[in-house]
Amino acid sequence: MFDCIILGSGPAGLTAAIYCGRAKKNTLVLAGASLGGQTGEIAKLENYPGWAGSGMELIMFMKKQASSFGAKFEFASATDIKFNDDGTFTVICDNGKSMDAKTIILATGAMARRLEIDGAREFFGHGVSYCATCDGFFYNGRDVLVIGGGNAALNDALYLADVAKNVTIIYRKSEFFRAEAVLRDRVKERENIKCMFNTELKSISKKPDSERLIATTTNGDEIETDGIFVAIGHEANTDYLSETIKRDDMGRIAPESLPHGMFVAGDVHSNIKMQIATAVGTGCSAAMDAIAYLNSKE
Ligand SMILES: Cc1cc2nc3c(=O)[nH]c(=O)nc-3n(C[C@H](O)[C@H](O)[C@H](O)COP(=O)(O)OP(=O)(O)OC[C@H]3O[C@@H](n4cnc5c(N)ncnc54)[C@H](O)[C@@H]3O)c2cc1C
Structure with missing residues (x-):
């Protein structure tokens, strides 16, 4: 015993x-x-x-x-x-x-719930992160995407907005229904946070001859970025x-x-x-x- x-x-x-x-x-x-x-x-x-x-x-x-x-x-x-x-x-x-x-x-x-799309596993630790508090610092002055639309995603976006140059939140729904109003307001107030609603990623790849990533949406749009922070729970x-x-x-x-x-x-x-x-x-x-x-x- x-x-x-x-x-x-x-x-x-x-x-x-x-x-x-x-x-x-x-x-x-x-x-x-x-x-x-x-x-x-x-x-x-x-x-x-x-x-x-x-x-x-x-x-x-x-x-x-x-x-x-x-x-x-x-x-x-x-x-x-x-x-x-x-x-x-x-x-x-x-x-x-x-x-x-x-x-x-x-x-x-x-x-962390994993993003199950092409490239997410390959670039994990090389541009794809599941922890903004842990890895945000490495994106000082750079462009990042945040995937998700709950409190965690909005908190991550606000944290990253203090470090990165531009933050784009990619969310599959038409509004941040699940996030607290105070976080939604703070996100709206930040000039360096942009929101893309009704958008989902299909794949992640590396830009040829560059350290940057290309995030391709299900609509076929390509977004160039330095880092992708996943916050889907x-x-x-x-x-x-x-x-x-x-x-x-x-x-x-x-x-x-x-x-x-x-x-x-x-x-x-x-x-x-x-x-x-x-x-x-x-x-x-x-x-x-x-x-x-x-x-x-x-
Ligand atoms: C990639 C990455 C980077 C991170 N970077 C940072 C950072 O820079 N700074 C920071 O503070 N935090 C960071 N974190 C978060 C941090 O690692 C966690 O908060 C911390 O490890 C939590 O510790 P824990 O002991 O609670 O759980 P864990 O570290 O998750 O350990 C859980 C343990 O439980 C065991 N286990 C699971 N199921 C069972 C079972 N059924 N029976 C017995 N054992 C079981 C596992 O094998 C493991 O040993 C990071 C996380 C990740 C994934």
Whole structure:
């Protein structure tokens, strides 16, 4: 029986592992298929305070720190969690194993919904981005497109308008129906934001002999740009959880609906900004709650 099983080995899960390990709790990190989550994909991380390097280097450092305090690692994914009558939990894994724990920290992250058109995958990280806060800085004084029309897309456009020269929002509907009025007004006020409604992209290609991209719409129009920021929603990794746990429209977990002894951290937590700094903060907080819960039972 583990004191705590932490699901996920991104920054939220690893931070929780450091705290639980240092509190001498018998801790297992169920790391998922690979170490590091989304942070492991970041080539150049510039906005996590105190760090200059790749995301994977940060993750390796955090893992070493967690291991040094006794946290164990298992590379498998949870497929189910059973709530036992005595208040403990059993985690069922995709490698056929099952493990018991007194507390669980859910830190399984989220994934940006991908743009499924030709070129979107090829140019991901080379002009196509799913995170304006992360990559916007690289487009200082340049032209960018934002794909989407919800609050996230409009927030991204406003963020990028402070950095880029021109921002064009491409939205498939005739108005920003789903976005808050205050954001719509702010977008309207910005001289360097243009909106193209009733427009969808069909493909992305590279302009010959240039670093610029060509975004081709379904009408056949070609838009030349330096970067394409996709903001069409996120989906949390929560397939392993029972339907009784309340989730928002992205599948993120509302902490108040969790049973005693179960805690949530990072991108899978509803209502947090999806960044490494917040993942680390909520990982710390979930671990401290789990430790206090365990201590109250001893
Ligand atoms: C390309 C890219 C660039 C980014 N750039 C930045 C940046 O510059 N700055 C910044 O602050 N943020 C950036 N972000 C966002 C940042 O990476 C995330 O906010 C952060 O990684 C969230 O951490 P997390 O631990 O909550 O989740 P994740 O990093 O998503 O980790 C989730 C973990 O859960 C595991 N998992 C999933 N399902 C299961 C399961 N069923 N059982 C067990 N484990 C499971 C996964 O394998 C993974 O280990 C970027 C994201 C991307 C994709």
